[in-house]
Amino acid sequence: MIGQRQTLLDARDRVTGRIPYTINLEPPGTLHVAILRSTVPHARLVRVDASAASQLPGVAAVLTRDDFAGSSIRPLFGPVFRDQPIVAMDRVRYVGEPVAAVAATDLRAAEAALESIEVEYEELPAVFTPQDALAAGAPLLHESFDDRAPGYADIVLQGQGGNVCNKFQLRKGDGLAGFELADEIFEHEFSSPPVQHVSMEPHAAVASFEGDYLTVHTCTQTPYAVRDALAYMFRLPASHVRVVVPPVGGGFGGKTYAKVEPLAAVLSKMTHRPVKVHLTREEEFVTNRKHQAFIKLRTGMRRDGTIVAREVQALFNAGAYTDISPRLIKNGGYGAVGPYRISHVHIDSYAVFTNLPSAGAFRGYGVSQGSWAYESQMDMIAEAMGFDPIELRMRNLLLEGDTFATGETLHGIRFPEVLRDATTLFEAGRVPPPAEDDGSVKRGRGCAVIIKSTITPSTSAASVKLNSDGSLQVLTSTVDMGQGAHTALSQIAASALGVGVGSIGVVGPDTDVTPFDLTTSSSRSTAAMGAAVREAVFDVRRQLLDLAAQQMEVDVTDLELADGRISVVGDPASGRSIAEVVTASRRGTLAGNGSFVTEGGLHPETGQGIASEHWHQGAVAAEVDVDVATGKVTVRGLRASVYAGTVVNPINARMQIDGSVSFGISQALFEQLIHDEGHPANSSLSEYALAGLADLPEVFEVSLIEDPDNDEMHGLGETCLPPVMPAIANAVADAVGVRIRHLPLTAERVLDALEEQR
Amino acid sequence: MRAPAAMHRPETLEELLAILREHGDSAKIVAGGTAFTILWKAGLLQAEHIVSATGLHGLTDVRADDEALTVGALARVRDVERAEATRRNSPVLASALRLVANVRVRNVATMGGNVAEADYTSDPPAVLSALDAVVTIRDKDGGRDLPLREFLVDYFETALRPDEFVTGVRIPILAADWGGTYLKLLSRSAEDRTCIGVAAFLQHATDGTCAGVRVAVVGGNPVPLRLPEVERQFVGQEPSMEAFAALAAEYAAAADPVADNRGTASYRRRVMAPLIVRALRRAARGTNDAVFA
Numbered sequence A: 001m002i003g004q005r006q007t008l009l010d011a012r013d014r015v016t017g018r019i020p021y022t023i024n025l026e027p028p029g030t031l032h033v034a035i036l037r038s039t040v041p042h043a044r045l046v047r048v049d050a051s052a053a054s055q056l057p058g059v060a061a062v063l064t065r066d067d068f069a070g071s072s073i074r075p076l077f078g079p080v081f082r083d084q085p086i087v088a089m090d091r092v093r094y095v096g097e098p099v100a101a102v103a104a105t106d107l108r109a110a111e112a113a114l115e116s117i118e119v120e121y122e123e124l125p126a127v128f129t130p131q132d133a134l135a136a137g138a139p140l141l142h143e144s145f146d147d148r149a150p151g152y153a154d155i156v157l158q159g160q161g162g163n164v165c166n167k168f169q170l171r172k173g174d175g176l177a178g179f180e181l182a183d184e185i186f187e188h189e190f191s192s193p194p195v196q197h198v199s200m201e202p203h204a205a206v207a208s209f210e211g212d213y214l215t216v217h218t219c220t221q222t223p224y225a226v227r228d229a230l231a232y233m234f235r236l237p238a239s240h241v242r243v244v245v246p247p248v249g250g251g252f253g254g255k256t257y258a259k260v261e262p263l264a265a266v267l268s269k270m271t272h273r274p275v276k277v278h279l280t281r282e283e284e285f286v287t288n289r290k291h292q293a294f295i296k297l298r299t300g301m302r303r304d305g306t307i308v309a310r311e312v313q314a315l316f317n318a319g320a321y322t323d324i325s326p327r328l329i330k331n332g333g334y335g336a337v338g339p340y341r342i343s344h345v346h347i348d349s350y351a352v353f354t355n356l357p358s359a360g361a362f363r364g365y366g367v368s369q370g371s372w373a374y375e376s377q378m379d380m381i382a383e384a385m386g387f388d389p390i391e392l393r394m395r396n397l398l399l400e401g402d403t404f405a406t407g408e409t410l411h412g413i414r415f416p417e418v419l420r421d422a423t424t425l426f427e428a429g430r431v432p433p434p435a436e437d438d439g440s441v442k443r444g445r446g447c448a449v450i451i452k453s454t455i456t457p458s459t460s461a462a463s464v465k466l467n468s469d470g471s472l473q474v475l476t477s478t479v480d481m482g483q484g485a486h487t488a489l490s491q492i493a494a495s496a497l498g499v500g501v502g503s504i505g506v507v508g509p510d511t512d513v514t515p516f517d518l519t520t521s522s523s524r525s526t527a528a529m530g531a532a533v534r535e536a537v538f539d540v541r542r543q544l545l546d547l548a549a550q551q552m553e554v555d556v557t558d559l560e561l562a563d564g565r566i567s568v569v570g571d572p573a574s575g576r577s578i579a580e581v582v583t584a585s586r587r588g589t590l591a592g593n594g595s596f597v598t599e600g601g602l603h604p605e606t607g608q609g610i611a612s613e614h615w616h617q618g619a620v621a622a623e624v625d626v627d628v629a630t631g632k633v634t635v636r637g638l639r640a641s642v643y644a645g646t647v648v649n650p651i652n653a654r655m656q657i658d659g660s661v662s663f664g665i666s667q668a669l670f671e672q673l674i675h676d677e678g679h680p681a682n683s684s685l686s687e688y689a690l691a692g693l694a695d696l697p698e699v700f701e702v703s704l705i706e707d708p709d710n711d712e713m714h715g716l717g718e719t720c721l722p723p724v725m726p727a728i729a730n731a732v733a734d735a736v737g738v739r740i741r742h743l744p745l746t747a748e749r750v751l752d753a754l755e756e757q758r
Numbered sequence B: 001m002r003a004p005a006a007m008h009r010p011e012t013l014e015e016l017l018a019i020l021r022e023h024g025d026s027a028k029i030v031a032g033g034t035a036f037t038i039l040w041k042a043g044l045l046q047a048e049h050i051v052s053a054t055g056l057h058g059l060t061d062v063r064a065d066d067e068a069l070t071v072g073a074l075a076r077v078r079d080v081e082r083a084e085a086t087r088r089n090s091p092v093l094a095s096a097l098r099l100v101a102n103v104r105v106r107n108v109a110t111m112g113g114n115v116a117e118a119d120y121t122s123d124p125p126a127v128l129s130a131l132d133a134v135v136t137i138r139d140k141d142g143g144r145d146l147p148l149r150e151f152l153v154d155y156f157e158t159a160l161r162p163d164e165f166v167t168g169v170r171i172p173i174l175a176a177d178w179g180g181t182y183l184k185l186l187s188r189s190a191e192d193r194t195c196i197g198v199a200a201f202l203q204h205a206t207d208g209t210c211a212g213v214r215v216a217v218v219g220g221n222p223v224p225l226r227l228p229e230v231e232r233q234f235v236g237q238e239p240s241m242e243a244f245a246a247l248a249a250e251y252a253a254a255a256d257p258v259a260d261n262r263g264t265a266s267y268r269r270r271v272m273a274p275l276i277v278r279a280l281r282r283a284a285r286g287t288n289d290a291v292f293a
């Protein structure tokens, strides 16, 4: 039931490996795929010759661009622009881009065949940073932007040209003229590197064409988007494409929209057999990533500590293809204003193409990059102007009824409370002092607070079936990827029907069966799908009560439903069980439907309008030790506070914050994808550093701020990630006086800064 | 496609040595497989014959006599770290082993594999080098003993001939008036390999000066860095911060660090000296442990 500590329903199966992940699926006769990938960052593809490879033992098909000549299959896909080829067509645009793929009876045969494919490249000049890509005379990645996919009304296309993939802009108040009101102006640049999601389960899909009917099992976060992309690609009615999503082993944004499904599907069409694509860890590193970002932040301050104006110039490195960059730079753009009341705002946010793997959705969705800039700068301003960093924030935080930079009026705002709550970590005695040593370990404290939107407009629909034994099936396209979404939905359904969680069964995403859902991302599923499920249960509950009223010959308004029994108000003895009512009705099952639909959108020139149906509010306080001899930063204490509304499942909620904070610590201190002239230099888990459990602080507190007066569930999946990085950097600055503006805060970077300071 | 290698599973040392003699260059030994598997999958290791050592009976003992602790090559790291003989006779080694990888790796990784891998970031070689450990080696005709410092030749390179096999490591036991420590710096996450590791041992004379000192550094050099000449000059000095710093500076100057994702050569050189000083201070206090820096 809502509010109860409910162990994840599939926890045991997940940790014992009994979950039927996509990577474990292998229908009889399945072919396995190996992918030949580009070895150069940018080139015209002169020749791809797979004739020898296709003759090899075990090889069923080799896909190259030639297979699309004269075919009705559309070779390009993408959620906003269809600009990404299944295998390279006329050129390759990054090291690791698929050039050809072999489907064979076993993986060894497929891998072996790759060696017989001949590829000739004519190399082109390449660009790797957005700055270089925007420079005059830079080589262009794309010549046209005409194949826009329908849908995603919130995405406005503008600014394309050169290597600009898309631009978002916002003008509030007097914009730049607002800086005339400032007594002091602060301008700094901040950067964050590309990082990878590193889901435990890599991308995998099994596709199977039977006649004109395509079935794909895949570990996607967006089953309907994948279905629609495949239907378009193969010119099939959507009714002929079925996407099924088994439990997923982690997504974090990296599994939104079609990724490996088109390749599996094309090869299945060619071979008339089930085809499985299962990426290696190394391939994961070139498949999708968080946007590298460079953010110039100019902030105008009044002497009294009021922020009057803010200018944001953000460059997001989109990589070679559009993916979802246009939305990400929008959310990242307005998100970079921060949770502050600022009268004059001017934002230009760009997604820029480069010769690197495409960037896409990543837990934190643009807000991490923006808050890294504004929350770092907040402390820099506080120090320069002589304010306490917490008080400076308090003075400017958005309050109930304030308008955000987008002009929308904010409700349910708790920023001061959330920030205060986080900083209770700093009370004396909470975090033990540095271990006794030679005095080279310094302690520092820092905090950060962020605002984050959720995807708007959006739609979630759910169906339920009430069985004649009183149990209830929930049909939902929400993906359970380890976050416990199905557990939470079970609790919500159980509460709405007034039965135990044991009576609820959840049918996961199957586009032939489960109703539409936009996406399992954006911290939205418990809130959005939860609302849809609740409405669907209420629908069935109404039918149930009507039937009971008929059967009992009473007025429906005299009936109540509690603990699985329907009875006349005040007369429990009159009651019948749900099962008795459904059975007596001879309907077999009762079906109910529910949906949750939000509206919004921003004006293309001013960025004014409705950006988000709900605003996530989170803060983090951190205490760190900095070893001045090595530059090593150790997080000793951390408290993450979030405005949680109604907590559906305290265990789950806590684990979402634990996960967010580990991501944050990892990105603050360790993570970065390194390239050498576009060649990945750390595409393995030996070389790519990720936080482990031992990197989490010994004092690690999570505070879920609830609202007993308001029955509203808030998303919790991301909110406490973005503030972790600036909170740690602020704590480092507090400890040793050095300000690091470029993530991550590696030991070497901190040591370099310390030496520069000396 | 790489031809699948032939797998050999000898049950006796004699059989194993015969296979190595026969297939020489084209054979590779696998013990716990924790390093081997990664290298093999990455294509960094190639062989036509893979000789699994874990089917052998024996070579897993951890024993001590008055002079030395002897560890069989096939003893699992986890068993060595927990053995009473190790904890009593070489407490710094026991603690340092506890900081290797994680318990899942240590449960399968062998001591022989650890030294034979010759990874410049491995921890045990620092302690073993400082303790003047000797590697015992066998081939079909007999065998030889090599000090670890001669056994480790370069990055991922040992003095082993293709037909030779490591059977164990002999670790001299220090007198009770020695104190020591191992200090492990992880420049990145807690799951990472070592950036710089320092093993330091110090013996106090009755007059308060140093009767002996041993320092070995891993991570900052192709093989564990030990400077016996510098150590000798230290004998008779007061164990002061200045003296520690002077010794540490000599090591940092002599080091030949490599750059990798854990730090540049310059970083490794810069952090080496303060870490050596820190390790020596702990050794002087006789902490006899291993800790993260």
Ligand SMILES: Cc1cc2nc3c(=O)[nH]c(=O)nc-3n(C[C@H](O)[C@H](O)[C@H](O)COP(=O)(O)OP(=O)(O)OC[C@H]3O[C@@H](n4cnc5c(N)ncnc54)[C@H](O)[C@@H]3O)c2cc1C
Binding pocket: B028, B029, B030, B031, B032, B033, B034, B035, B036, B037, B053, B073, B074, B077, B099, B100, B101, B102, B105, B108, B109, B110, B111, B112, B113, B114, B115, B116, B117, B121, B122, B123, B124, B160, B164, B165, B166, B167, B192, B193, B194
């Ligand atoms: C995730 C992870 C983390 C790690 N972290 C650390 C760490 O923190 N500190 C650290 O010190 N090490 C670390 N290691 C390395 C680990 O200690 C070594 O991989 C392990 O000790 C090797 O032993 P093995 O028995 O598995 O050797 P194998 O992998 O079987 O073999 C390693 C090499 O030694 C050769 N070999 C093995 N046995 C013999 C023998 N008896 N005679 C001759 N040649 C032989 C093999 O041919 C091969 O070249 C880590 C490894 C992993 C996978």
